[in-house]
Amino acid sequence: MNKMIHFFNTKSTEEIAQYLLGMYLEHETENGMILSGYIVDTEAYLGPEDEAAHSFGMRDTPRLKAMYEKPGTIYLYTMHTHLILNMVTQEKGKPQGVMIRAIEPIEGIEKMEENRRGRKGIELSNGPGKLVAALGINSNLYGQSIFDSRLRIVPEKRKTPKKIISLPRIGIPNKGIWTDLPLRYAVSGNPYISKQRRSDIDQKAFGWKEENK
């Protein structure tokens, strides 16, 4: 855990976005249930330079407050009816972050299916709004720490991706160079990556190195 905090304090947001792939993300719900999975798809947001970031140009609105806090602060925002999960990656006052786009569910799958109103398989968590719903995350985690709150990363349980692919981010048209920069990172071959062709899926290992399964 200290090693991970050190990583957040010394590396770039792009490096952290890749480092987070394979991390074990665990949510202890209000009734003491553990819902968890491995992070398989992330995006880096490089505010205030990044035109696609909420914090572009150091914009500072009530919703953005958490983005100006210390590394590891959880930043949640709503999109239509969906909550989207992000975390702060740079020192306090420097509003950069990583968005979690998908996880591979591990613990509490039945409860996650219930949270997702009966959806199963990759539909459980192959999108940013979907994984938040599956894990039962609600907005009172806003501003808490991803290192030690009911929603936390457990680095001891992480897996290692066999290969990381980088892609342009989703849903940011007309943002100049920021539209095309490959700031999205994913575990190559993992089935929970959204909008993926079936033939690209690694059905055996899900894109993880074999030794630490």
Add this chain to the structure above:
DNA sequence: CAATCGATTGGCT
């Protein structure tokens, strides 16, 4: 089985 469309909510300019 893939691509496309319309409806939805809330924060911000």
Add this chain to the structure above:
DNA sequence: GCCAATCGATTGC
């Protein structure tokens, strides 16, 4: 008013 992720429905291959 503009912008977004998801879902269900529909159409195309």
